[in-house]
Amino acid sequence: MKSSISNTSISSISSPYPKASPLFNLSNKYNNLSFNQVHENDEARIVILNEPSLPQWMGSIHPNGSLYEEPLDLSKAQEEHRKFRELLEKEGCTVYTVREILEGSYDKAKSEDIQHRVKLEDFAFNSIHYELDTNQDAEEISEEDKYLISDQYKKKCIESMSNQQLVEVILTRPTIKLRKSERDTELLSTEYSFKPLVNLIFQRDQQITTAKGIVLASLSSPIRAPEVQVMKLCFQILGLPIIGEIPEPGKLEGGDFYPVGRDLSLIGVGLRSNFYSVEYMMNNDLFGTDRVAVVKDYFDQNQQRMHLDTVCNIIDERVMLILETICGQDSPIRRLVDEYTKDAHGVYQLTRNDIEYSQYLKEEGFELIYATEQNQKDYGCNGLNIGNGKFIVVDKATAKTIARSTKTSSQLLFVDFRTVTKMYGSVHCCSQVVSRQDRDNSPMKNSNPRLRSNVANVNSECDNVLMVAPTDFVKDRVGMNASKIREQRQLVLQDYSKLHKLLSDTGVQIHLFSHEPWHKTDKAVFVADWFSTHSKKEMEDKSKEDVLVIYPLSNPSRRRERREDIMRFCFQEKYNTVYDFTPCEKGELKCNIISMQDFINGPSCLKAETDSSSSFNCSTSASSNAGTINPEGYFIDFSEIVLDRQHKLAYCSIKNDRQSKLIDYWAEIMGYKVIKFNSVNNIPANSFLFIGNSFSIFCPEALQNPDDQKHIIKSLETTSDKTVVLITKDQMSLSCAKIIEIKGNQSKPILLMSDKTYNSFTQDQLSKFRQSVHDVLHADISNLEGMGGDGMIGMLGKLN
Secondary structure, three states: OOOOOOOOOHHHOOOOOOOOOOHHHOOHHHOOOOOOOOEOOOEEEEEEEOOOOHHHHHHHHOOHHHOOOOOOOHHHHHHHHHHHHHHHHHOOOEEEEHHHHHHOOOOHHHHOOHHHHHHHHHHHHOOOEEEEOOOOOHHHOOHHHHHHOOHHHHHHHHHHOOHHHHHHHHHHOEEEEEEEOOOOOOEEEEEEEEOOOOOOOOOOOOEEEOOOOEEEOEOOOOOOOOHHHHHHHHHHHHOOOEEEEOOOOOOEOHHHEEEEOOOEEEEEEOOOOOHHHHHHHHHOOOOOOOEEEEEEOOOOOOHHHOOHHHOEEEEEOOEEEEEHHHOOOOOOOOOEEEEEEEOOOOOEEEEEEEEEHHHHHHHOOOEEEEEOHHHHHOOOOOOEEEEOOEEEEOOHHHHHHHHHOOOOOOEEEEOOOOOHHHHOOOHHHHOEEEEEEOOOOOOOOOOOHHHHOOOOOOOOOOOEEEEEEOOOOOOOOOOOOHHHHHHHHHHHHHHHHHHHHHHHHHOOEEEEEEOOHHHOOOOOOOHHHOEEEEOHHHHHHHOOOOEEEEOOOOOHHHHOOOEHHHHHHHHOOOOOEEEEOHHHHHOOOOOEEEEHHHHHHOOOOEEOOOOOOOOOEOOOOOOOOOOOOOOOOOOOOHHHEEEEHHHOEEEEEOOOHHHHHHHHHHHHHHOOEEEEEOEHHHOOHHHOEEEOOOEEEEOHHHEOOHHHHHHHHHHHHOOOOOEEEEOOHHHHHOOOOOOEEEEOHHHOEEEEEEHHHHOOOOHHHHHHHHHHOOEEEEEOOHHHHHOOOOOOHHHOEEOO
16 A cells, blocks of 8 residues: 555565564573464464553443443452463463563563663653643633643653553543642642543454564554554564554454464454455555455444454364354355455455355365354353464353364363453453464465365356445434444344345355445445446447446545445456546546556545545545535436447436536447436436346336337337336336346346335236246345335446
């Protein structure tokens, strides 16, 4: 990506698995260690923890607001955590805590080191804030008083504190409000407030340790974001190299990462981590593996299953413990895998997409042990593999399930963690392994082509479609609280999972993406509005290649849906030629015929700047869904055009003269003949007109002019040679024209629609459809329809 890597340049790393300078600058004790993780099953050598203390006590005052699951007894949590540390040390791990690292108490020389003290003071300085009380008139403050709220006074206070005091400041982040005192000292504290790092006990999330080294993450929750900088300070004190930092708008949390050898990394995206961070890591070679498997949580996104390590765990070299209810194509909360592989130039390319996760694991040679929903809720999946055939568990029922399996001989070490888990995490969440002993003779360290070749061939006769899961869909943000938006989104994702399964079962090849808050594209689920694709056979003399057409959109927020990642990983392999009509948005009746790479590099493709405060590189600098429409622009989206590709006819409802000129220009460029008409209330054409392979659907009442009605029917029956099924105005309002015909297995045509639409057709109409297609399928998307979804056709972008 655009940003350089912090602290350590990739080009300066001579070894693929770089070694740090000796830890703590001590003797040669750690000279033979690399600070990385090649495989989760390698022997854990150095582990960082953070014991429960004052910040967690503060968090326990309101557990829910602190991202905790339940109220807790802090003293019991401390005792459980102490025993966990003792178990790690008994099994040969070297353990350091955040507090020990910051205080320097792990080494007497470090605690007296001036450089260490300066780092601590500087960080603490930025953690304390002095403010005047809101009721205090600033004009009443004397020069002496101003000194007492100045940085100079704060510096003096910090310099007088012990290391232990400074650590408490760093972990609790206090703000003191003051007013002038009528007696006593010059100023009086009126309020102490804190922003404690209540979740720093969960050491997994602030960073990931890959085969290359330590990468600082970017946490999704605002109250957790400062934890990353604390850990950065810890690594600087320890002398551990940081090979990269995830920039905004990237989000990455360590619970979503598993190393699986030199060949493969597993990384989850969904509720807490996003694809931007994964793409950044691939572009900067931070994984250190030939392949990256992106495990997509696009149908669930539930707090109970927030990270990859909450639903699965590597308990042995070839054995994965996994939540059974996420497995299989029939699971409504299934995960899907996109696999990226380095090409000859070291660039990751999408090589496989949308493979069900448990199937993918089996193809990679893993045997699966299934955990129940209760096991998962009791943190059975969140154990810790410390290598040497040992796996730490916190749930006895899960331990028994593993023990009864013949798939692993790992020794199971139980630790009581029932109080700590009330903070919403277990032993995997609570630990960061920064060094594992790489075992070169491990059978899974290198690729296994025999297993990976067990992949079903893509059926080229089936249709390919682009879909964008409604992971950030909302009907209307204005006036809606966050809980309502979250509730709506969960319902919409349930519907979308059903639709996705229905399509997958027919054999349709799906390229599934998501959209995220930083995209600012609430309606991205309706992906078919901003592009169309055309085969070289259809384009004939116009192009010798398959063509992607980009339409000029009137809504500035919807232009943001033209994203770089979709262009690169969905379109680029097949569509090298782009017919770019976006200059029309600025009032220029023009189409740029350019390469896909030129379009990606141009101003009309959404790219993210690493500085989140800047506007995104898009055809508009709008930072919200609001935007100004250029009155001189020419606008049309693909929903306003219905194509008869076989006869090169385009049916288009026209809003104004400028749009009429645009569609004429579009037809000239594309080699189409246009049939134009005016609809009632400027209804888009695909709301009242559908053209399938051998039949069409039309609502005459949608057109203002009776002559236009007759002309359309005649054209459909003669020129297009289609059987015409007429629908009423009421049926039109129920999206009866917004259906889609797709090719499934063996190229059999299938008609797809929602339950609501299906139930709106008469039996006679359905009978006519069945005479023309192999099957009529329908899905329940009532939640999506009730929240603004309008018909099936806009949700599937066909890749012709």
